[in-house]
Amino acid sequence: MNVLQKKKTQEIIKELQLNDGHLKEIKDFLYSMEYLNCIRSGHIRPEDTVLMLSLNGAQLYAHKASDCWIYIWIIFDIDPEFRYKNKIVLVGGIIPRPNKPKNAESYLFPGLYHVAALQHEGLCIWDASQDNIFVSYPFVALGAAVRATLRLSTTLRFLQGGSKVY
Numbered sequence: 001m002n003v004l005q006k007k008k009t010q011e012i013i014k015e016l017q018l019n020d021g022h023l024k025e026i027k028d029f030l031y032s033m034e035y036l037n038c039i040r041s042g043h044i045r046p047e048d049t050v051l052m053l054s055l056n057g058a059q060l061y062a063h064k065a066s067d068c069w070i071y072i073w074i075i076f077d078i079d080p081e082f083r084y085k086n087k088i089v090l091v092g093g094i095i096p097r098p099n100k101p102k103n104a105e106s107y108l109f110p111g112l113y114h115v116a117a118l119q120h121e122g123l124c125i126w127d128a129s130q131d132n133i134f135v136s137y138p139f140v141a142l143g144a145a146v147r148a149t150l151r152l153s154t155t156l157r158f159l160q161g162g163s164k165v166y
Contacts, residue, residue, distance in 0.1 A: 005030065005077050006046055009039060028080050035141065047134045049123075050076040051115070052142040053092070055104060069095040071108060076141060104145075115140065 008030055015023060016036070023031055029050075030036075038044040052074040060067040073090040074083060082088055092111040095101050105112075115138050122135035 005079075009036075012036065013039075029076050029141065038139070038141075044139050045137070047125075047136050049136050049138045050141050051138055052076060052144065053108075053112075053140060054144040055108070056145070057100065067096070067098060069097065069101060069104075069107075071095075071111070073111075 055071040071092040095107045118138050122137050126133050
C-alpha cells in the first residue's frame with residue numbers, strides 16, 4: 001500500500017469512528033467494509049499489494065463476435081484516477097478464441113500460480129524514495145468476469161488458501 005492509499009485508509013477509518021460506523025459516501029474500493037475489515041484483522045498489511053483479476057472478451061473487429069479473451073490485473077493501491085490507465089493495468093494473458101473459454105482456469109493458471117507463490121513467499125520490493133526494502137504479499141481482493149457463467153470463485157478460493165474470497 002503506498003503512502004497515499006495508507007493515508008486515505010486511515011482517513012476512512014477515522015470517519016467511521018466519528019460517525020458510528022457509517023460513511024457519508026462510498027467513492028472507491030477502499031471504502032468497502034470487506035477491505036477495511038481485512039485491514040483491521042491484519043489480512044492486508046500496509047506493505048501488501050491489493051489486486052483485482054478481471055477476465056473479459058475483446059472484439060477486435062467491428063461487426064464480429066469476440067475474437068479473444070483477455071485477463072488483466074488491476075492494482076488497487078494506485079489512486080483511482082490512474083489505476084485504470086493503460087500504463088498501469090497489467091495484462092495477465094490473452095486467450096485467442098471466438099467463444100468463451102470452456103475451462104478458463106487452465107488459461108488463468110500460470111498467472112494465478114505465480115500470484116499464489118508470491119502470497120506464500122512474498123515479493124521483495126525496494127522503495128527508492130525511502131531507501132528501504134520490504135516484503136509485499138499480494139492480496140487478491142476481487143475477481144471479475146464478463147458473464148456469470150465464467151466461474152472464477154473456485155480459482156480465487158484456491159488463491160486465498162480456501163478461505164473466504166473478499
